[in-house]
Amino acid sequence: MVATGEHLYDLPEDCISSIICLTSPRDALKLSLVSSIFRSVAELDCVWDAFLPSDWQHIATKSVTPLKFSSKRDLFFCLCNSILIDDGNKSFALDKLTGKKSYVMSAKELSILYGDEPTHWNWKAIPESRFSKVAELKVICKLVVKAKLRTSMLSANTNYGIYFIMKISDRAFGLSSVPVETSVEIGNRKDVHTATLDHRNGEKDLPDEKQRYERVPYKREDGWMEIELGELFNGGDEDEDEEFTVSLKEVKGFHVKGGLVIEGIEVRPKH
Structure with a gap:
């Protein structure tokens, strides 16, 4: 005083x-x-x-x-x-309001089913991406995308949202009928939701509560679209280190589809 x-x-x-x-x-x-x-x-x-x-x-x-x-x-x-790190395969940034860490893992850092098969995926450079290459789906029957991260990368005592960053090409087909399961798994805890890649639901500039609940893509400020895959509370010290897995995958049936463009997966603090 x-x-x-x-x-x-x-x-x-x-x-x-x-x-x-x-x-x-x-x-x-x-x-x-x-x-x-x-x-x-x-x-x-x-x-x-x-x-x-x-x-x-x-x-x-x-x-x-x-x-x-x-x-x-x-x-x-x-x-x-935001800066590019790890040979340009990730981007790192601090939140301006809080100083908390955030990352974007490029498509190259993800595990994509048949991602190395030229008949299924095309890896190409596009001017609107921060990364050297994105993955564009040519045609596939089953979609599976996964990423593994570690809590030591993140800020302690912080609630994070995890987001799938994507676009839909003009030649897209079969995506509007694809229900997918999104999950965030750490230890014996697993947060599971159902989402859709139907790009017609992503025309709004900002997500409303209905969009958040249904897990459909919506537009970002950078022109990409994103789907929230789940949340993770990193309550440990930065010295502690646990691996966690995030995924987006079809779990019911097989549907021929194409035209999905993947930039990466972002992990950022939730306000």
Whole structure:
């Protein structure tokens, strides 16, 4: 408590910085608008170092392009803009509001049934993708896509949503009648839902509650569509490490289909 007659601005700089470190990136930016004193403290490296993940140096070494920054604040916002890592097969980003980690695994990082068969899948570059190649379905009877990740990649004490990023080509066929099972499995826990790839339900710019419940694709800001595969609460410390599996697959019957374009699977914090 500040004594009577004293002002919060009269606190030592290290006290103010310690207080800001206990907030969030969003709060730090708001406080920087209060006064010149708060602005100068809110730009200190020690403040933004508290908002960066503890393994940021390891992440930076995996970046395809060397990171350029003059301060920890610059570095934070550089990572918020998304960087390509692991030879360009993943992208990494920090949430601007919270500093929590998020990843997108490219189609190359996924296990796709018959993905290496040219008669079934076409791997190609398209300008709207952040990755060098996407997977376009030519024709197949059974669709199965899986990915394995580890909780050590994610921020602790954070609820994550996991999303399948896709497009439907003009030549698509058979996808509107395909019910698929989506799941997130970790240990003996499995979160299972039913979804549809019917792209006609994805014309809305934002998902409403009905879309969320039915698990149908909807448009993203980047022009792709996404389906929520499930949720995962990562409650452990960042030093703990468990493998979890996410999947999208047909479980009933066989339907000839084609025209699905897969960019990848995203794991991001839910607000």
